Amino acid sequence: MAPKNSSDKEKAAWELIRQLEINTWEAQDNLLKAKISQSFFTNKSRDLTFPFKVGDRVVLSTLHHWREYKAPGKKRVAKFMPCFDGLYKIMDMDKEHSTVMLDLPNSPNLFPTFHTSQVKPFHENNAMLFPSREFNHPPPVITKNGKEYFIWDIIDE
Structure with missing residues (x-):
C-alpha cells in the first residue's frame, strides 16, 4: 500500500510493484498447474506393479x-x-x-x-x-x- 502523502511518481511506483507481485503469483500458479498436468499425463501410462519377474x-x-x-x-x-x-x-x-x-x-x-x-x-x-x-x-x-x-x-x- 502506498502512503497517503505520496507524490504521483511514488504512487505509480507502488502500483508497478503491486502489479509485479500479482504477475509473479500468476506465473507461479501457472507453473504449478503445468507441473500437475504433466505428472497426470505421464502417470497415465505407468503401471503400479513391476511388469517382469526373474526368468521371464x-x-x-x-x-x-x-x-x-x-x-x-x-x-x-x-x-x-x-x-x-x-x-x-x-x-x-x-x-x-x-x-x-x-x-x-x-x-x-x-x-x-x-x-x-x-x-x-x-x-x-x-x-x-x-x-x-x-x-x-x-x-x-x-x-x-x-x-x-x-x-x-x-x-x-
Whole structure:
C-alpha cells in the first residue's frame, strides 16, 4: 500500500510493484498447474506393479543399436533393421530404478542392464489362434534313397 502523502511518481511506483507481485503469483500458479498436468499425463501410462519377474523371456529394442548395425563397410540401411532383437532371459531386476539385467550370451561387450522401456515381454505364438503366424518347416528333398533335409546351422550341441 502506498502512503497517503505520496507524490504521483511514488504512487505509480507502488502500483508497478503491486502489479509485479500479482504477475509473479500468476506465473507461479501457472507453473504449478503445468507441473500437475504433466505428472497426470505421464502417470497415465505407468503401471503400479513391476511388469517382469526373474526368468521371464523378453526381446530387446534395437533403437540404440543402429550404430553397430550401420558399421562402416557394411552396406545396410537402418530402416531395414529389425525393431527388436533376440530372445533373452531376465537374470535380475531393480524395481527401484525400473531396470532389468539380461542374460546376453552372444554379446559379451554389451552392458547387460536395461531400462524396462527398452524390453518387451516375449509371447509364444498360439498356433490355434493365429495359424498364419506359424513358421512352416521346409519340406524334405525326396531322392531315390529316401527323404533328405538340408541343415544350415546347428543351434544346440
